[in-house]
Amino acid sequence: MATIKLDSVKKSFGKVDVIKGVDLDIKSQEFVVFVGPSGCGKSTLLRLVAGLEDITSGTLAIDGRVVNTLSPSDRGIAMVFQSYALYPHMTVYENMAFGLKLAKTDPRSIEERVNEAARILQLDPLLQRLPKQLSGGQRQRVAIGRAIVRKPKVFLFDEPLSNLDAALRVQMRIEIARLHHSLDATMIYVTHDQVEAMTLADRIVVLRDGYVMQFGTPLDLYHHPENRFVGGFIGSPKMNFLPCDLVGDTAGQAVVETVAGTRVSTTSAINGQRPGSGFTLGVRPEDLLAGGGGDAEIEGEVITVEHLGAETYIYVDLGMEEPLVVKAAGNSAVSHGDRARVGIPAAACYLFDPKERALERPAYN
Template identity: 60%
Template sequence: MAGVTLRSVRKAFGSVETIHGVDLDVRDGEFVVFVGPSGCGKSTLLRMIAGLEDVTAGEVAIGGRVVNDVEPADRGTAMVFQSYALYPHMTVAQNLSFGLRMNGNPREDTERRVAQAARILQIEPLLGRRPRALSGGQRQRVAIGRAIVREPEVFLFDEPLSNLDAELRVQMRVEIARLHGELGTTMIYVTHDQTEAMTLADRIVVLRAGRVEQIGRPLDLYDHPVNQFVAGFIGSPRMNFLAAESLGGGRLRLTGQGGAEIALPAAQGLAPGQRATLGIRPEHVLGAGQGECDLPLVVDVAEHLGATSYLYGNTKAGEPLVVQAGAARGAHAGDRLTISIPAARAYLFDPDGRRMT
């Protein structure tokens, strides 16, 4: 096993720089997830670690060895891609062993590795089948098994569950978490799905436009986002944001909300008239009179999911707002409700999007 270190890593395609000086330490045996919107650079960063993209500047080290000029096959990594890329004319066993056989690995050792991977992934009954006889989840297991047989120091996953349906994604998340627990190998995983990130990661790296916004444990990012971008990206449904203006003395007036006000300790540093953004998560919104600031809400869409219901609507100022419904669980589109914001659960962001403490 080995850790992965990035020091001032940059990537440019011609005159366009896409990765802007990333620093990161992935500890030996850690499960780290790169997450962010499309185009944020997460897959490019993973491919640079794998050696599939050149590093324009900075250093990539695996197990303490700088690998900038080391061929991908010699870096001690194994990558699992979004596409399964299985050989259709080969059986599962042949797909698993192909790379080892091409490298001249001893037959006995190859058979041992294939048997071990099949046991870990619980695909032993499938070894004689060809890919066309497998489900999507089974094919992804085989793709992961092909990485396991290499016995790498670092596993790299590039959105491996994107082609699966919702039920299989949940199942495979559990399988990957179990795999990490059994192997204890360093894993770096790329996804745009923050639910995958929250459920799999020891630590999450949130990326935006080629820069690291925040690194931390899942609940630390959820509870203590450093800025409005992270606050809005981590959590589903996303955090609600309402425009506000300082009245001085820690009081805020919510813009266009009929004079609604709220006092927040974090607002003490704002001068009168200075603008800010108030954030509140859907699950923290309360019923009328239960918080410090009441607001009218017109329901546009009601999602009743069984154990949880979400109401999507607009405030008086026309700002979208999502509520995890409690007492209003039976609400429907067109209903007019009054919701309340508890000051103790609210976040405050300055005009540049930084969270104010």
């Protein structure tokens, strides 16, 4: 059981500010994922929690106790990295037992804990193997086992699956989710893969350039992104963005005209915004209607079609920098060079103001 609380946490390396004031309130046993583009500060923030880096200013509390100056080994945490660096000359068993031996844990307790971790991670048949006799996923499980045997209150993971192939990542993702349910620990997990974030997290922290852009449940972020960055970051393929002018409102709901000349009566609250340019209409590929329909329509030439079997992604040129991406049924007969009509359901649209903040709107679906 451990809560983790960050108050105005900042970190600079010399003159470079990397973490620029982060507040987070993480609940006991919560699974929190830090996600964001490369270099945004995910690993640094995790290392601050671990105590591997000093906090420049602000406070970090674990279970209500300020731990800013506490050494990593006194924080009750265990960390699993991307490069799992097992000891090559030790067996799986010895790799997992090593840290406990160093800490002079009594031998019977070591045996119990290693066997328990091996059971949870399904490593029992492999305990006498050397790391070189294991697959990548099995090695990663041993690295997690080394963390489990220490019985930490908090697990920290930094991109633990990024060395694995796609199939193994999915399998390990399920195992980590299961692990979270079987241990009473708080977990923070860093990834730049938004699908991993959506599937594992109780709540997600979206980071950008040292700032928290939003902290919420996966569906919160999907349905109610607070800004354009989160709108574009959560969801795959990503949300389409159409530059637009705010032309007025109907009963308080914004009416816009996109670059392509399409007028859309959105469900976003106008909330004192003045008509003008610099707004962005956001609409997800899965909400667009291939073939037309909805409350407004837009037309363009199909430049690429991706048939994925279960679904089809159609890329439509609207004369903008990026094509409009439309998700269609798996058996869609659209092909390259066709003229496409695309329907826009007004209630599915997001609207971002010139400062890229989302206007409030009811959830769609």
